[in-house]
Amino acid sequence: xxxxxxxLGFFVLTLWAALTINFVIPHLLPGSxxxxxxxxxxxxxxxAALKAVEAELGVDTHASLLSQYxxxxxxxxxxxxxxSVQYFPTSVTKMVGPAIPWTxxxxxxxxxxxxxxxTAIGAIAAxxxxxxxxxxxxxxxxIGTGLPYFWVAIMLIMLFAVINPWFPTAFGSDADITTxxxxxxxxxxxxxxxxxxxxxLISSIGTWVLTMRNTMVTTLAEDYIxxxxxxxxxxxxxxxxxxxRNSILxxxxxxxxxxGFVVSGAVLVEYVFAYPGIGYMLxxxxxxxxxxxxxxxxxLITVAVLLAVLVAxxxxxxLDPRTxxxx
Amino acid sequence: xxxRLRTLGVITAVACSLVVTACxxxxxxxxxxxxxxxxxxxxxxxxCGFNPFNTSTNLLSTGNVYEPLVFVNTLQNQKVTPWLASSxxxxxxxxxITFTIRDGVKWNDGQPxxxxxxxxxxxxxxxxxxxxINSIWSVIDTVSQQASNIVVNFKTAAVPYFxxxxxxxxxxxxxxxxxxxxxxxxxxxxxxxTGAYMVNxxxxxxxTYTANPHxxxxxxxxxxxxxxxxxxxxxxxxxxxxxxxAQWGSQFIPNIDTFYTKKSKxxxxxxxxxxxxxxxxxxxxxxxxxxxxxxxLAYATDRNKASSIGEGxxxxxxxxxxxxxxxxxxxxxxxxxxxxxxxxxxxxxxxxLEGAGxxxxxxxxxxxxxxxxxxxxxxxxxxxxDWVAAMKVVQDGMKAAGIxxxxxxxxDDDFNSKLFNGNFDLAYYSEPLAGPSPYYELRAWLYSQGxxxxxxxxxxxxxxxxxxxxxxxxxxxxxxxxxxxxxxxxAQLEQLMLKDVPIIPVTQSVNWFQYNTATFTGWPTPDNQYxxxxxxxxxxxxxxxxxxQPK
Numbered sequence: 001x002x003x004x005x006x007x008l009g010f011f012v013l014t015l016w017a018a019l020t021i022n023f024v025i026p027h028l029l030p031g032s033x034x035x036x037x038x039x040x041x042x043x044x045x046x047x048a049a050l051k052a053v054e055a056e057l058g059v060d061t062h063a064s065l066l067s068q069y070x071x072x073x074x075x076x077x078x079x080x081x082x083x084s085v086q087y088f089p090t091s092v093t094k095m096v097g098p099a100i101p102w103t104x105x106x107x108x109x110x111x112x113x114x115x116x117x118x119t120a121i122g123a124i125a126a127x128x129x130x131x132x133x134x135x136x137x138x139x140x141x142x143i144g145t146g147l148p149y150f151w152v153a154i155m156l157i158m159l160f161a162v163i164n165p166w167f168p169t170a171f172g173s174d175a176d177i178t179t180x181x182x183x184x185x186x187x188x189x190x191x192x193x194x195x196x197x198x199x200x201l202i203s204s205i206g207t208w209v210l211t212m213r214n215t216m217v218t219t220l221a222e223d224y225i226x227x228x229x230x231x232x233x234x235x236x237x238x239x240x241x242x243x244x245r246n247s248i249l250x251x252x253x254x255x256x257x258x259x260g261f262v263v264s265g266a267v268l269v270e271y272v273f274a275y276p277g278i279g280y281m282l283x284x285x286x287x288x289x290x291x292x293x294x295x296x297x298x299x300l301i302t303v304a305v306l307l308a309v310l311v312a313x314x315x316x317x318x319l320d321p322r323t324x325x326x327x
Numbered sequence: 328x329x330x331r332l333r334t335l336g337v338i339t340a341v342a343c344s345l346v347v348t349a350c351x352x353x354x355x356x357x358x359x360x361x362x363x364x365x366x367x368x369x370x371x372x373x374x375c376g377f378n379p380f381n382t383s384t385n386l387l388s389t390g391n392v393y394e395p396l397v398f399v400n401t402l403q404n405q406k407v408t409p410w411l412a413s414s415x416x417x418x419x420x421x422x423x424i425t426f427t428i429r430d431g432v433k434w435n436d437g438q439p440x441x442x443x444x445x446x447x448x449x450x451x452x453x454x455x456x457x458x459x460i461n462s463i464w465s466v467i468d469t470v471s472q473q474a475s476n477i478v479v480n481f482k483t484a485a486v487p488y489f490x491x492x493x494x495x496x497x498x499x500x501x502x503x504x505x506x507x508x509x510x511x512x513x514x515x516x517x518x519x520x521t522g523a524y525m526v527n528x529x530x531x532x533x534x535t536y537t538a539n540p541h542x543x544x545x546x547x548x549x550x551x552x553x554x555x556x557x558x559x560x561x562x563x564x565x566x567x568x569x570x571x572x573a574q575w576g577s578q579f580i581p582n583i584d585t586f587y588t589k590k591s592k593x594x595x596x597x598x599x600x601x602x603x604x605x606x607x608x609x610x611x612x613x614x615x616x617x618x619x620x621x622x623x624l625a626y627a628t629d630r631n632k633a634s635s636i637g638e639g640x641x642x643x644x645x646x647x648x649x650x651x652x653x654x655x656x657x658x659x660x661x662x663x664x665x666x667x668x669x670x671x672x673x674x675x676x677x678x679x680l681e682g683a684g685x686x687x688x689x690x691x692x693x694x695x696x697x698x699x700x701x702x703x704x705x706x707x708x709x710x711x712x713d714w715v716a717a718m719k720v721v722q723d724g725m726k727a728a729g730i731x732x733x734x735x736x737x738x739d740d741d742f743n744s745k746l747f748n749g750n751f752d753l754a755y756y757s758e759p760l761a762g763p764s765p766y767y768e769l770r771a772w773l774y775s776q777g778x779x780x781x782x783x784x785x786x787x788x789x790x791x792x793x794x795x796x797x798x799x800x801x802x803x804x805x806x807x808x809x810x811x812x813x814x815x816x817x818a819q820l821e822q823l824m825l826k827d828v829p830i831i832p833v834t835q836s837v838n839w840f841q842y843n844t845a846t847f848t849g850w851p852t853p854d855n856q857y858x859x860x861x862x863x864x865x866x867x868x869x870x871x872x873x874x875x876q877p878k
Binding site for chain 1: 370511530560570710744
């Protein structure tokens with residue numbers, strides 16, 4: 001219990017630090033929203049009209065940095081993130097909201113898949129060290145990790161969407177399909193997700209395979225494995241309950257981290273497939289000095305990562321008593 | 328909408344052109360029949376707002392959904408086509424204009440559109456200056472309604488403002504907008520308008536436009552449905568075009584011959600130039616305040632290579648006259664054209680600089696009699712890889728001619744802040760189409776009203792060129808409706824561009840356009856330039872949609 005409380009305290013402290021940095025960094029960037037506004041009107045808007053637009057947007061604020069910071073903390077606590085500067089007058093939540101399910105769906109599912117598949121393949125490869133699976137699979141997946149993501153994506157589009165038009169070239173669903181919880185729409189979404197998901201899997205699974213395999217190889221040399229064999233336990237039980245359970249710990253922390261980063265989207269997937277997620281939205285917000293959107297997305301990512309790490313800490317403590325007794 | 332190539336795009340574009348035979352495919356699976364798909368990079372998802380006074384959404388609703396009073400064709404010497412006004416007339420020495428509002432026009436909710444709605448629109452943008460995106464009320468004195476006529480009185484003669492009030496002001500319904508408290512923050516998700524199309528429905532991923540059953544032009548539009556998917560980046564948009572899934576494209580396609588036009592006999596491209604990409608010398612920085620140095624810079628600028636290498640030949644070189652060619656060729660004075668000797672000419676640079684007492688140093692760079700080297704920094708948008716490439720070419724050319732340029736490629740906001748506030752030696756920059764004649768762009772760059780002291784943001788005269796005689800030329804242009812007098816004034820400005828070199832136009836930006844004739848005909852072509860062809864060009868895209876028909 002004390003352990004969990006300590007973790008929670010640490011969580012709150014990190015959250016505050018992250019929030020503060022999230023506030024400070026955008027304000028250190030060169031340029032200002034006023035300048036962006038002027039650029040948007042291409043010199044055709046001047047004088048009173050320009051002032052009026054600035055007032056509408058609230059970018060003419062002369063409030064001190066400290067009072068802006070207080071307002072920002074208050075807004076973060078009440079989940080009020082204001083309107084986007086770039087897509088004025090759309091509110092930040094209305095803009096980002098529709099993109100979140102797409103990102104969670106695509107990147108979340110593929111991250112879980114990559115972790116499960118990668119860990120399983122790594123465990124099997126280590127268990128049959130030197131066997132066929134071990135000499136073929138890990139190197140293959142490592143090559144996949146080494147390939148530039150956009151190249152994999154373009155190759156997939158070329159082979160399976162253009163030459164053989166089995167899958168769509170872009171988007172999360174057909175342009176004129178009606179959104180809704182029906183078989184047609186869900187099928188359409190899955191059909192559109194196959195290539196982006198495959199591209200993410202190909203380029204991310206290798207890391208899991210390699211970490212799992214290498215940790216497991218070390219674990220297999222431990223005395224307690226030999227002991228288990230001597231006791232005459234079944235191979236299957238040794239592999240899963242003894243070797244894999246101990247080897248999975250480093251992967252688990254990594255997995256928690258990547259689950260946190262799921263909300264940051266996959267910029268390149270969204271770029272190449274015009275997928276409606278939030279990763280590319282973040283890039284655009286940074287480019288256009290869209291502070292409200294930027295702050296909301298950074299906050300989302302920070303909170304997700306911190307939560308994921310918290311969960312990982314607790315799970316690790318459950319799986320591995322040493323992390324508990326160490327303190 | 329973005330007609331620039333982003334860095335991320337280059338990587339993928341290059342990768343794509345490696346496998347170019349495959350990246351484009353041959354199938355035409357959708358697009359048959361009466362549904363047209365637009366492929367134009369938007370950079371983000373749709374917000375599903377269509378407020379025609381909002382500069383980030385007006386390109387989605389002006390022309391096709393909301394309509395202006397008239398259509399002014401940039402490509403046909405400002406030819407005017409009546410739209411919601413059936414006719415118009417200037418009087419009172421070009422200080423008053425009367426629009427006669429068309430009879431029998433209905434809003435798409437079935438209510439009649441009248442002159443009262445037009446009057447309401449004028450008053451609306453007056454009451455809410457944030458809506459007045461072309462500052463029309465800076466020149467308008469009064470607007471009044473006389474039966475079906477709308478009379479606009481200007482403070483002074485304002486002929487060029489005809490474009491802003493006639494072509495660029497979307498007319499909105501009084502019965503909807505009068506009850507909106509703050510029209511500037513109004514999203515307008517279900518626009519009630521007079522245009523040929525209605526929004527039905529819009530999602531963050533796609534806008535569907537369907538034909539307006541109440542449309543006032545009988546038999547139009549012939550294309551029943553238009554899809555506008557939200558392309559966040561260039562590559563998927565280009566693939567959509569190359570595979571025939573989209574028929575109307577409006578962005579840069581690298582290596583367009585192999586990637587697009589050679590793929591099918593139905594694939595065509597025609598991107599007319601509409602504005603100039605300009606090198607601005609800061610006139611408050613010595614020795615750039617010396618016309619001789621600026622002339623030398625102009626002779627040291629290799630426009631042809633900037634176009635052929637920097638822009639891959641897809642954006643033509645500009646001329647020192649400051650007039651976009653061939654779009655505005657009828658405005659080019661033969662005498663000025665003959666006097667334009669500004670081609671890349673290091674020998675001429677040497678003559679000019681040595682005549683002014685400059686001497687070449689041991690490093691090959693000229694130095695002033697006081698020993699100050701001709702070395703300038705040039706600010707550029709780092710995200711526009713084609714501009715960066717063009718500037719690299721210009722830099723090399725200048726170096727060979729004895730002038731040093733140091734490129735500094737900045738983020739958009741850093742760049743804008745330096746450009747507006749005048750914190751630069753040279754700046755490389757362009758604006759999208761300024762207007763339907765060379766007057767608009769030249770006025771933006773050269774009229775002293777657009778300038779500001781260094782450290783204060785200038786709206787358009789970034790080089791800070793402030794000459795009273797030049798201002799007078801622009802004022803006299805605005806006061807005359809006589810085409811011959813107008814041309815003669817532009818001719819004087821062209822001579823001034825040659826002599827004074829206030830700015831150095833390098834290349835010309837174009838109205839990107841790719842079109843597929845397999846399923847639709849009636850596209851704008853070089854032989855039938857009835858409107859600017861890009862899908863992001865408003866209200867022109869409304870005209871294009873009215874001309875298109877399914878095969």
